Amino acid sequence: MSSKSLLPMPNSAKRPLWRVTQKLNPKTLWHGQSVRTKLLVIVGVVNLLAASIAGAVWIFHTRSATRTEIEASLDVAQGFASITIRDLASQNRLDLLSKRLPHELKSLRHVRVLLMEGGKLSMLSPESNSTNGQRHPGRVPKLFADLVRPKLSGRSVRVVSASGIDPVIIIGEPVDEIAEAWQDFSSLALVWICLNALILSLLNVVLGRVLDPLASVARGMQSLKGGRYTMRLKTPRVKELALVTERFNGLAGNLASAREENSRLYRQLISTQEQVRREIAHELHDEAGACLFGIAANASSIRTFAGRLDGEPGVEIGGHVGEILNAADRLKAMNRSILKQLRPGPIGQISLPQLIKELLSGLQRSHRETQILATIGDLAKSYGEGCDLTLYRCIQEGVTGAVHKGQTKTVYVDVGEHKTAGRGARKHARKSLRATLRFDGSGFSASKPKDLTFATMAERVRAFGGACAIRSSASKGTTIRIDIPIMCAPAKGADYLEPVRSRS
Numbered sequence: 001m002s003s004k005s006l007l008p009m010p011n012s013a014k015r016p017l018w019r020v021t022q023k024l025n026p027k028t029l030w031h032g033q034s035v036r037t038k039l040l041v042i043v044g045v046v047n048l049l050a051a052s053i054a055g056a057v058w059i060f061h062t063r064s065a066t067r068t069e070i071e072a073s074l075d076v077a078q079g080f081a082s083i084t085i086r087d088l089a090s091q092n093r094l095d096l097l098s099k100r101l102p103h104e105l106k107s108l109r110h111v112r113v114l115l116m117e118g119g120k121l122s123m124l125s126p127e128s129n130s131t132n133g134q135r136h137p138g139r140v141p142k143l144f145a146d147l148v149r150p151k152l153s154g155r156s157v158r159v160v161s162a163s164g165i166d167p168v169i170i171i172g173e174p175v176d177e178i179a180e181a182w183q184d185f186s187s188l189a190l191v192w193i194c195l196n197a198l199i200l201s202l203l204n205v206v207l208g209r210v211l212d213p214l215a216s217v218a219r220g221m222q223s224l225k226g227g228r229y230t231m232r233l234k235t236p237r238v239k240e241l242a243l244v245t246e247r248f249n250g251l252a253g254n255l256a257s258a259r260e261e262n263s264r265l266y267r268q269l270i271s272t273q274e275q276v277r278r279e280i281a282h283e284l285h286d287e288a289g290a291c292l293f294g295i296a297a298n299a300s301s302i303r304t305f306a307g308r309l310d311g312e313p314g315v316e317i318g319g320h321v322g323e324i325l326n327a328a329d330r331l332k333a334m335n336r337s338i339l340k341q342l343r344p345g346p347i348g349q350i351s352l353p354q355l356i357k358e359l360l361s362g363l364q365r366s367h368r369e370t371q372i373l374a375t376i377g378d379l380a381k382s383y384g385e386g387c388d389l390t391l392y393r394c395i396q397e398g399v400t401g402a403v404h405k406g407q408t409k410t411v412y413v414d415v416g417e418h419k420t421a422g423r424g425a426r427k428h429a430r431k432s433l434r435a436t437l438r439f440d441g442s443g444f445s446a447s448k449p450k451d452l453t454f455a456t457m458a459e460r461v462r463a464f465g466g467a468c469a470i471r472s473s474a475s476k477g478t479t480i481r482i483d484i485p486i487m488c489a490p491a492k493g494a495d496y497l498e499p500v501r502s503r504s
Helices: 017-024 026-031 035-090 094-104 142-148 175-225 239-308 312-342 352-366 385-405 452-462
Strands: 111-117 120-123 157-160 168-172 371-376 410-420 430-439 467-473 477-485
Touching: 035 094, 035 111, 035 142, 035 168, 035 175, 094 111, 142 175, 175 239, 239 312, 239 385, 239 452, 352 371, 352 385, 352 410, 385 410, 385 430, 385 452, 385 477, 452 467, 452 477
Parallel strands: 371 410
Antiparallel strands: 111 120, 111 168, 157 168, 410 430, 430 477, 467 477
């Protein structure tokens, strides 16, 4: 394998080709824009199309007017030249033609006069006869000049001569007229650009005010997606948008009621579930535990009596009794494990930090291939059975899910009180129990519909007014953060414990 194959590929190479094509697709670019941008683009395109049509009509009429004016100038110049030649011929002063003719034709525009003398052409008038404040023809764009320049079809040259003299050639030249047309066109274009910019700016402001309620609805939808069902929108003045806003507020209210009802039902479900677990645990502890203790006691008595017997019967009875005692011990261990899973036995009897440490120690013994590191901060002895159980179950389910689904080697657990600054009318800080679980795997996330681990934890926390969030990435691993508000004071007589920093 060459060394080049080991180099990391750039992001552009890793990006799928269909995504790059999708970004360059005009349909994707168009549909990805906002309504305001689309309307502004449509109005701008319509204005540009209208201006193009108007410009084409204007150029057509300007070309026709230029052709008419040049033909008229040629006719007038031809008449002046004929009269001047006849007048000088009658006076026998044709040698003054090159001096007198430019004086007679100096007021004419759009023509050039040339005189043939001895087989050579000489210019009797300048190329541009209109220089008083006019724009220089050289500044006119070539494309505009080609569009406006008329086609005179052979009538752009007139020849005037008398017998025995050299001819006078008159050529039509629309340079000055094109320069004037360009000056008018550029002025109109500048006015159109300014008006169009003003119209688009005003339209942008108006559309912003009209469509702002739609942006508020979009933000409200994002709030609903995040679970903030108390979001309410201000009713706009536009009738249609006011109807949409009212429907949104009604939907938010219904969702808030449904969420409150679901939380109440889930709290009842949790309470019923814990009650059933408590009853099963009592049955297992009182009945199954007592029966196993009786079996072990009777088996021990039988082994004692069998030890008094001589010969093979006593040995055989002792062997069977030993098997019974071993089975009873295994059942006792199984019973204790089931009791711990059903309900933490010492809850309410020992402090919450000690309860969490025992839970993590038990999980460490059950999953020796995974290292569990815990940091337990300032915690009260108890926050009430509901809060304690919720925190206990969330840590239990989170660590178990991380080990089974995350394929992780190390799990970090950080538990402690957390203060959140108040917002709005709530200026005082709010306290909550925060548990943060971090592990170097990305096996499960909130987006997997069949993964009930996170959903169960989230519903359990929401039932007590808390929040549960998850962040997962292949490079940084997975982080689960649980916040349970402290709605009641710590248990009476429970002192705050010293910070416990355990790494075990």
